[in-house]
Amino acid sequence: xxxxxxxxxxxxxxxxxxxxxxxxxxxxxxxxxxxxxxxxxxxxxxxxxxxxxxxxxxxxxxxxxxxxxxxxxxxxxxxxxxxxxxxxxxxxxxxxxxxxxxxxxxxxxxxxxxxxxxxxxxxxxxxxxxxxxxxxxxxxxxxxxxxxxxxxxxxxxxxxxxxxxxxxxxxxxxxxxxxxxxxxxxxxxxxxxxxxxxxxxxxxxxxxxxxxxxxxxxxxxxxxxxxxxxxxxxxxxxxxxxxxxxxxxxxxxxxxxxxxxxxxxxxxxxxxxxxxxxxxxxxxxxxxxxxxxxxxxxxxxxxxxxxxxxxxxxxxxxxxxxxxxxxxxxxxxxxxxxxxxxxxxxxxxxxxxxxxxxxxxxxxxxxxxxxxxxxxxxxxxxxxxxxxxxxxxxxxxxxx
Amino acid sequence: xxxxxxxxxxxxxxxxxxxxxxxxxxxxxxxxxxxxxxxxxxxxxxxxxxxxxxxxxxxxxxxxxxxxxxxxxxxxxxxxxxxxxxxxxxxxxxxxxxxxxxxxxxxxxxxxxxxxxxxxxxxxxxxxxxxxxxxxxxxxxxxxxxxxxxxxxxxxxxxxxxxxxxxxxxxxxxxxxxxxxxxxxxxxxxxxxxxxxxxxxxxxxxxxxxxxxxxxxxxxxxxxxxxxxxxxxxxxxxxxxxxxxxxxxxxxxxxxxxxxxxxxxxxxxxxxxxxxxxxxxxxxxxxxxxxxxxxxxxxxxxxxxxxxxxxxxxxxxxxxxxxxxxxxxxxxxxxxxxxxxxxxxxxxxxxxxxxxxxxxxxxxxxxxxxxxxxxxxxxxxxxxxxxxxxxxxxxxxxxx
Numbered sequence: 001x002x003x004x005x006x007x008x009x010x011x012x013x014x015x016x017x018x019x020x021x022x023x024x025x026x027x028x029x030x031x032x033x034x035x036x037x038x039x040x041x042x043x044x045x046x047x048x049x050x051x052x053x054x055x056x057x058x059x060x061x062x063x064x065x066x067x068x069x070x071x072x073x074x075x076x077x078x079x080x081x082x083x084x085x086x087x088x089x090x091x092x093x094x095x096x097x098x099x100x101x102x103x104x105x106x107x108x109x110x111x112x113x114x115x116x117x118x119x120x121x122x123x124x125x126x127x128x129x130x131x132x133x134x135x136x137x138x139x140x141x142x143x144x145x146x147x148x149x150x151x152x153x154x155x156x157x158x159x160x161x162x163x164x165x166x167x168x169x170x171x172x173x174x175x176x177x178x179x180x181x182x183x184x185x186x187x188x189x190x191x192x193x194x195x196x197x198x199x200x201x202x203x204x205x206x207x208x209x210x211x212x213x214x215x216x217x218x219x220x221x222x223x224x225x226x227x228x229x230x231x232x233x234x235x236x237x238x239x240x241x242x243x244x245x246x247x248x249x250x251x252x253x254x255x256x257x258x259x260x261x262x263x264x265x266x267x268x269x270x271x272x273x274x275x276x277x278x279x280x281x282x283x284x285x286x287x288x289x290x291x292x293x294x295x296x297x298x299x300x301x302x303x304x305x306x307x308x309x310x311x312x313x314x315x316x317x318x319x320x321x322x323x324x325x326x327x328x329x330x331x332x333x334x335x336x337x338x339x340x341x342x343x344x345x346x347x348x349x350x351x352x353x354x355x356x357x358x359x360x361x362x363x364x365x366x367x368x369x370x371x372x373x374x375x376x377x378x379x380x381x382x383x384x385x386x387x388x389x390x391x392x393x394x395x396x397x398x399x400x
Numbered sequence: 401x402x403x404x405x406x407x408x409x410x411x412x413x414x415x416x417x418x419x420x421x422x423x424x425x426x427x428x429x430x431x432x433x434x435x436x437x438x439x440x441x442x443x444x445x446x447x448x449x450x451x452x453x454x455x456x457x458x459x460x461x462x463x464x465x466x467x468x469x470x471x472x473x474x475x476x477x478x479x480x481x482x483x484x485x486x487x488x489x490x491x492x493x494x495x496x497x498x499x500x501x502x503x504x505x506x507x508x509x510x511x512x513x514x515x516x517x518x519x520x521x522x523x524x525x526x527x528x529x530x531x532x533x534x535x536x537x538x539x540x541x542x543x544x545x546x547x548x549x550x551x552x553x554x555x556x557x558x559x560x561x562x563x564x565x566x567x568x569x570x571x572x573x574x575x576x577x578x579x580x581x582x583x584x585x586x587x588x589x590x591x592x593x594x595x596x597x598x599x600x601x602x603x604x605x606x607x608x609x610x611x612x613x614x615x616x617x618x619x620x621x622x623x624x625x626x627x628x629x630x631x632x633x634x635x636x637x638x639x640x641x642x643x644x645x646x647x648x649x650x651x652x653x654x655x656x657x658x659x660x661x662x663x664x665x666x667x668x669x670x671x672x673x674x675x676x677x678x679x680x681x682x683x684x685x686x687x688x689x690x691x692x693x694x695x696x697x698x699x700x701x702x703x704x705x706x707x708x709x710x711x712x713x714x715x716x717x718x719x720x721x722x723x724x725x726x727x728x729x730x731x732x733x734x735x736x737x738x739x740x741x742x743x744x745x746x747x748x749x750x751x752x753x754x755x756x757x758x759x760x761x762x763x764x765x766x767x768x769x770x771x772x773x774x775x776x777x778x779x780x781x782x783x784x785x786x787x788x789x790x791x792x793x794x795x796x797x798x799x800x
Contacts, residue, residue: 002517002665003541006672013675017473046464055459064446068649073417104504104653104682111681117402136679141403249468251687253504265402272406275413279536281511282504286686287651 009136016040016132016357019346023355030353036382038356038370041180041331043248045302045373051247054295058288067291073284074274075102075256079294083256086297091229099260101273102285105253106216106242108277110137113238113257114172115276116269117210118143122171127157129334129362131180131214143171150364155182155325155334159193166201172210173198177227178217181362181369182334183327185221188228195234208236208264216242216255217330219300222307225328235262238269243293245331245373248301254289306331309372309379316383321395331373334359338393342368348392352385409536415761416440416532419746423755430753436782438756438770441580441731443648445702445773451647454695458688468687473678474670475502475656475685479694483656486697491629499660501673502685505653506616506642508677510537513638513657514572515676516669517610518543522571527557529734529764531580531614543571550764555582555725555734559593566601572610573598577627578617581762581769582734583727585621588628595634608636608664616642616655617730619700622707625728635662638669643693645731645773648701654689706731709772709779716783721795731773734759738793742768748792752785 016039023037058067074080080097087093103109118124120142126134128150138145146165151158157175175194177186186194198209213230218241221227231237242255259270277284284290314326314333323336337345342365343358359367372379390396416439423437458467474480480497487493503509518524520542526534528550538545546565551558557575575594577586586594598609613630618641621627631637642655659670677684684690713733714726723736737745742765743758759767772779790796 001519002669002672003515003519005519006516006676007668009675009679010668010671013671017678020470021472040470042470044465047468051468052459052464055455059452059455064452065444065648068447068451068651070420070440070442070650072421107681107683109681115403116406119401119403119405133679137681140679248465250470251468251684253683253686268407268410269402271410271413272402275409276406278417278507279409279533279540280680281507281509281537282682283507283653284651286653286689288688289686 005139016361019355019357022350026353026355033381034353036354036378036385038354038372038374041245041371041373042250043245043301043373044375045248045305047248048296048299048301050296050299051249051292054292055288058291058295062291068287071284071287072274073277075100075285076287076290079290080256082294082297087258091232093229093231095258095260098270099258101257101259101270101277102290103240103255103257103277104282104285105244105255106214106240107133108253108282108285109240109242109255109257110134110212110214111140111280112273112276112282113212113240114138114141114143115280116272117171121169123167123169125162125165125170125173127162127175129155129181129359129364129367130174131176132361132363134174146170147363152364155179155184156186156190157194159190159197162194163197163201166197166209168205168207170201170207170209172212174212174214175230176214178220178327178329180217180330181332181359182325183330183332184325185225185227185328188226191228191230191233198234210263211237213237213239215239216245219246220303220306220331221329222303222310223328227329231258231260231262236264238263246301247293247296247299249289252286252289254285254293305376306373309374309376312376312379313370313372317386320387320390322390331371333370333372335368335370337366337368338395340366342366345393349389352389354382354385354389405539416757419755419757422750426753426755433781434753436754436778436785438754438772438774441645441771441773442650443645443701443773444775445648445705447648448696448699448701450696450699451649451692454692455688458691458695462691467691471684471687472674473684474674475500476687476690479690482694482697487658491632493629493631495658495660498670499658501657501659501670501677502690503640503655503657503677504682504685505644505655506614506640507533508653508682508685509640509642509655509657510534510612510614511540511680512673512676512682513612513640514538514541514543515680516672517571521569523567523569525562525565525570525573527562527575529555529581529759529762529767530574531576532761532763534574546570547763552764555579555584556586556590557594559590559597562594563597563601566597566609568605568607570601570607570609572612574612574614575630576614578620578729580617580730581732581759582725583730583732584725585625585627585728588626591628591630591633598634610663611637613637613639615639616645619646620703620706620731621729622703622710623728627729631658631660631662636664638663646701647693647696647699649689652686652689654685654693705776706773709774709776712776712779713770713772717786720787720790722790731771733770733772735768735770737766737768738795740766742766745793749789752789754782754785754789
């Protein structure tokens with residue numbers, strides 16, 4: 001008998017990944033141009049041209065033995081220093097290389113920091129809807145996930161319930177803004193209240209509660225809203241970042257953790273996170289990509305491309321009678337299912353070769369996530385399909 | 401309080417990595433040319449020129465969105481198929497892409513397969529001396545490490561003790577040939593006996609015991625000895641491979657697992673290993689490097705370079721009175737410490753700016769590991785130091 005936990009995970013495997021594999025299957029049957037796959041957060045915008053230039057320069061300039069070799073488990077010091085200075089310039093922080101650990105994407109970073117922090121039974125609070133993988137990451141280290149129910153009016157965190165659910169066993173809180181799956185950005189006012197509650201509860205229970213800010217979508221914002229840099233609001237904040245979306249490099253697995261000096265037990269946590277990077281089998285973030293992102297910290301993805309997708313799809317779905325909050329960031333629409341069983345709704349859409357992911361994956365049933373990081377042709381081609389689906393569920397007639 | 405397990409790991413952190421960091425510190429003080437760092441398995445031979453060529457071609461030929469994007473968690477199908485066919489051509493096996501999972505190096509692959517296989521309390525057998533990280537990898541999934549004591553005459557696996565220590569709770573056996581830290585290659589006869597014992601014990605206990613072959617040093621062999629391909633000797637064999645040493649890419653974190661059809665519960669194990677790749681936070685092996693190694697499967701590292709290092713260092717150390725088996729593979733000498741406390745011996749050598757790693761790291765006290773994957777200049781420069789150390793411990797006088 002192999003790992004029983006893994007058998008459970010296989011049986012309840014990621015609906016997102018299952019839908020992605022299903023999309024590939026359907027594309028094989030009907031042709032890729034006739035399948036409208038909104039399942040995965042896989043950017044359709046190419047990496048900035050600067051990435052290719054940087055890789056070529058690095059291959060020509062750097063010593064191969066150093067470039068492809070081992071470095072400290074925390075990453076190249078020059079890369080970490082470049083990232084620290086870039087953050088300082090943008091957010092008026094005071095980081096150095098000693099606050100940065102290069103990671104195998106944000107997923108790697110979250111595993112490293114949870115391995116570092118959690119003892120069995122420690123509680124980790126998340127706000128529904130949330131990226132379903134958090135469930136596995138917390139379970140990997142025998143933590144207990146505590147889910148705050150969604151505020152489906154605003155999809156801002158429900159702070160009343162949050163305060164009630166903090167206990168003496170709370171070790172960490174994960175936030176994700178701009179949010180996957182809703183596209184909502186947590187306002188500064190919200191962050192201040194969240195920090196105030198956490199400060200108070202730390203004191204009340206005599207414990208440290210770490211705020212883990214998962215920020216792969218930080219750069220993907222469509223309005224003039226500010227995404228607050230959380231280390232400035234709460235001392236025990238650790239940031240997980242990824243270049244997957246900001247530079248369209250999701251397959252390359254490159255990101256970093258920020259562990260500020262102000263974090264309680266900073267020295268121990270930084271050392272332990274380096275060791276966790278090693279013992280979990282990451283060893284270090286991929287070396288060529290470390291050097292590459294360090295040269296591309298001012299590169300930007302084509303946010304206007306996603307913005308056009310967002311506007312076109314949001315306007316059309318609204319016209320067809322779907323209910324959805326207009327996202328300020330990320331590249332997801334979180335749409336209310338016209339029937340309470342949103343999995344049945346996903347299945348009905350799949351019959352039209354339109355693929356998206358049930359909200360229950362994000363602990364928010366009754367909704368579906370539509371990833372609009374696709375080509376504009378996919379958006380345009382899908383509109384008649386969405387209209388047909390709306391008609392099938394009696395929405396479009398109501399909207400007229 | 402952060403993770404207590406991690407605090408223990410920080411306090412007992414890898415002696416190899418600690419020595420590596422110490423080497424960097426000493427190089428800062430005395431100059432890199434005056435520090436002789438034999439601590440880490442970090443190849444000094446540059447990656448083959450074909451690596452740079454392949455990366456340039458890939459960047460010019462492939463669609464950026466696909467190249468840097470997500471693929472299946474198991475890796476690009478074309479890359480996996482290319483690896484399968486390469487193995488079939490070399491070892492007369494019958495693999496397809498369905499038997500290959502791309503991994504974040506061998507360390508990532510071992511974590512994926514142990515996560516897949518182990519239930520808490522399952523026993524994993526290793527043969528001392530062994531790569532100390534196995535201890536952490538097994539502990540990550542609450543397995544129990546069972547250590548077979550070393551045969552210090554031959555450093556071949558002690559099969560008598562092995563047979564005695566297999567129980568109904570044995571889930572896996574890890575072998576590593578060519579071996580880190582001894583450089584010994586397990587002969588075909590040894591493998592046949594090992595397989596026969598495992599077959600018999602599977603039947604006796606009515607269980608499946610998986611043989612995990614950790615093979616980062618497969619291509620690094622100096623004699624005409626054959627390194628048997630273990631899937632052909634025992635059905636329940638899973639291979640973990642890395643391009644770290646064979647193509648001098650340790651920082652890039654690229655390798656693969658081979659899970660043959662013949663493995664019991666193949667379908668479930670393959671699916672679960674894909675899911676484990678995702679939930680452990682690897683998500684997938686770095687994408688550009690997947691494509692790169694697929695184009696470089698016939699590239700070879702400069703084995704003659706390591707061979708010269710081996711011969712020069714082995715001959716000199718023997719002349720100075722050190723005791724050591726001449727390695728057939730890998731790039732390590734496993735040398736008997738002239739005093740029983742080999743950590744004290746390492747400290748004495750460090751005073752001469754010569755760094756190597758105590759054997760207790762490999763569950764074999766009384767010995768030290770000397771990594772000779774360094775520049776030839778380091779080898780040459782170290783010889784007077786080694787002679788001085790030998791004199792200090794009364795070896796050289798004896799040898800004369």
